[in-house]
Amino acid sequence: MGSIRRYMVWVVLGTVLVLLISGSQRHGGGWAPATDTTGWPASFGFGRTATPQEITAMNISIRPDGKGLPPGSGTAGEGKAIYAVKCSACHGKTGREGPYARLVGPMGDTGDTTRAKTIGNYWPYATTIFDYTRRAMPYNAPGSLSDAEVYSLTAFLLAANKIIDSSGVVDAQSLPRVKMPAHDLFVPDDRRGGPEVR
Amino acid sequence: MDEKKRISRRRLLAGAATAATIALIRTVSGQTVHAAVGADPTRKPGVPPGKLGTKSPFEHLVKKPSDTSSRSPLQDFYGFITPSDLHFERSHNGVPAIDPEKYELLIHGMVEKPMVFTLKDLKRFPVLSRICFIECSGNFRTGKETLTPQDICGLTSQSEWTGVMLSTLFREVGVSPRASWFLAEGSDAAVMTRSVPVSKGWEDAMIVYAQNGEAIRPEQGYPARLLLPGFEGNTNVKWIRRIELSDQPFMTREETSKYTYAIKDGKIRQFSFEMDARSIITFPAYPVQIEKGWVEIRGLAWSGRGKISKVELSTDTGRSWYPAQLQEPVLDKAHTVFRLLWRWDGQETEILSRATDETNYIQPTLGQLIDARGADMGGYHLNPVTAWKIRKDGAVLFVPENRK
Numbered sequence: 001m002g003s004i005r006r007y008m009v010w011v012v013l014g015t016v017l018v019l020l021i022s023g024s025q026r027h028g029g030g031w032a033p034a035t036d037t038t039g040w041p042a043s044f045g046f047g048r049t050a051t052p053q054e055i056t057a058m059n060i061s062i063r064p065d066g067k068g069l070p071p072g073s074g075t076a077g078e079g080k081a082i083y084a085v086k087c088s089a090c091h092g093k094t095g096r097e098g099p100y101a102r103l104v105g106p107m108g109d110t111g112d113t114t115r116a117k118t119i120g121n122y123w124p125y126a127t128t129i130f131d132y133t134r135r136a137m138p139y140n141a142p143g144s145l146s147d148a149e150v151y152s153l154t155a156f157l158l159a160a161n162k163i164i165d166s167s168g169v170v171d172a173q174s175l176p177r178v179k180m181p182a183h184d185l186f187v188p189d190d191r192r193g194g195p196e197v198r
Numbered sequence: 199m200d201e202k203k204r205i206s207r208r209r210l211l212a213g214a215a216t217a218a219t220i221a222l223i224r225t226v227s228g229q230t231v232h233a234a235v236g237a238d239p240t241r242k243p244g245v246p247p248g249k250l251g252t253k254s255p256f257e258h259l260v261k262k263p264s265d266t267s268s269r270s271p272l273q274d275f276y277g278f279i280t281p282s283d284l285h286f287e288r289s290h291n292g293v294p295a296i297d298p299e300k301y302e303l304l305i306h307g308m309v310e311k312p313m314v315f316t317l318k319d320l321k322r323f324p325v326l327s328r329i330c331f332i333e334c335s336g337n338f339r340t341g342k343e344t345l346t347p348q349d350i351c352g353l354t355s356q357s358e359w360t361g362v363m364l365s366t367l368f369r370e371v372g373v374s375p376r377a378s379w380f381l382a383e384g385s386d387a388a389v390m391t392r393s394v395p396v397s398k399g400w401e402d403a404m405i406v407y408a409q410n411g412e413a414i415r416p417e418q419g420y421p422a423r424l425l426l427p428g429f430e431g432n433t434n435v436k437w438i439r440r441i442e443l444s445d446q447p448f449m450t451r452e453e454t455s456k457y458t459y460a461i462k463d464g465k466i467r468q469f470s471f472e473m474d475a476r477s478i479i480t481f482p483a484y485p486v487q488i489e490k491g492w493v494e495i496r497g498l499a500w501s502g503r504g505k506i507s508k509v510e511l512s513t514d515t516g517r518s519w520y521p522a523q524l525q526e527p528v529l530d531k532a533h534t535v536f537r538l539l540w541r542w543d544g545q546e547t548e549i550l551s552r553a554t555d556e557t558n559y560i561q562p563t564l565g566q567l568i569d570a571r572g573a574d575m576g577g578y579h580l581n582p583v584t585a586w587k588i589r590k591d592g593a594v595l596f597v598p599e600n601r602k
Binding site for chain 2 (some may be wrong): 037040044045046047048049050052054055058059060061062063064099117119122123124126127128131132136137139142143182185186187188189190191192194195197198
């Protein structure tokens, strides 16, 4: 008799447990990313308003339309001299040798057996050269180049890739107008999930 | 086989010998040190409770670093959470040291009210935790038989992340309805930047400051990073310092000359965000050697587009497929553990796994990827079915396939 009662207790407990688990799976299994904002204030008031000065000081981004490019200018000739001192150790004497990222190799250049993705054959926007060089280069001293130096290096790299004339001046007006050889090759992602492999 | 067995036995004996001489002694400061004692742990009082847990001196899991990344030992994990110190790493100019007291996140651009949030500010907002994977989109290696799961695809890891929904911060600054992209910028030496669709910011993006219950590790973005569940790892900008709302992408280096890849007709695919469904058998896998009889095949499956709905295994070189058991919980955009009990008859064969996600995407073969993208396809977003060869002697070897 006692053992039957004990048995019944286990059956009831077990049933409750199963219901609890299945319930939690039904309700807890799905991800509900949208935070329920019911009862939230329009603003929590945490944080502070950014001043125009601090935004200007931090905002170094440059868009393909040239927004964000600073005053100043540079030439390929000046860039060549800066490149020799500050860049050639990693990218090679002419930008083709490496050991790291080969930067020079005009579109359709058949001389390069490594099929490197260069500024000439792979970069879709000229503004990216200025932005990336200024924020991240040289690798061992990032952020150390002046805007004029970056303009000159950009001019040198564009000229070495036969995209601009070696006498051309690069500045905030001319750089966004440079049409890169690889520009039209880029297409947006068309993978969408589902059965088709893309 | 015999030689391998002998080696492993010798290693085991060496381990036992070490066991006799190592114990953990806690100093007054709460640090734990190893000291020599006798072999029988029941004959000597153990180490008293301490301030910080330790790892057994017998456990030696490590990542595999290169110049630019470090890979998680997938084959050695249990369950689906990656221990924080074994989370894969990829950075573009090292791990920065950031003082959390000085940390600030600026959100500006197409917003009503540009704002600066300190770490303390971020932690005052409503909190959310979620478990999901982060995977580098360059996470595929092949080329030789002696590759481990860590070598092949160790650039994926999973944590419980805690922080504030980016949508909460978007509300706070009043993001313009005309804003369609935002730039995320890190405060590392590469000042790494990526453009992300604003829709992802409203959907499930987060600014996270905790990982597996404690502050994020420096290698994962201390003190705060962007988390974009299911998106390629690089977009989950670490050490995030600035978010700029815009009506166009910024075309940064990491979304033009990197993290893009050749597809057919000379085209280059860009803004390839979601990580497609993938799986890998982590046991048995190189370099283990199995014995005839019962073998539980185990592995991980994941998808950046939702939940894993099915993992199928083949033990006969792909001729027939069986559904594997999925370990609960099966979470959205998360590593999912699968298992299948198999009786190996001692004959040479290949074992494979194939994941399906809730969009009905089926993990492709390398051949299917080449068919879809062309022979010159690039090296990102490769998620092929991977096979392990079981030799007659029980040795397990990766089956490398030709990319061309």
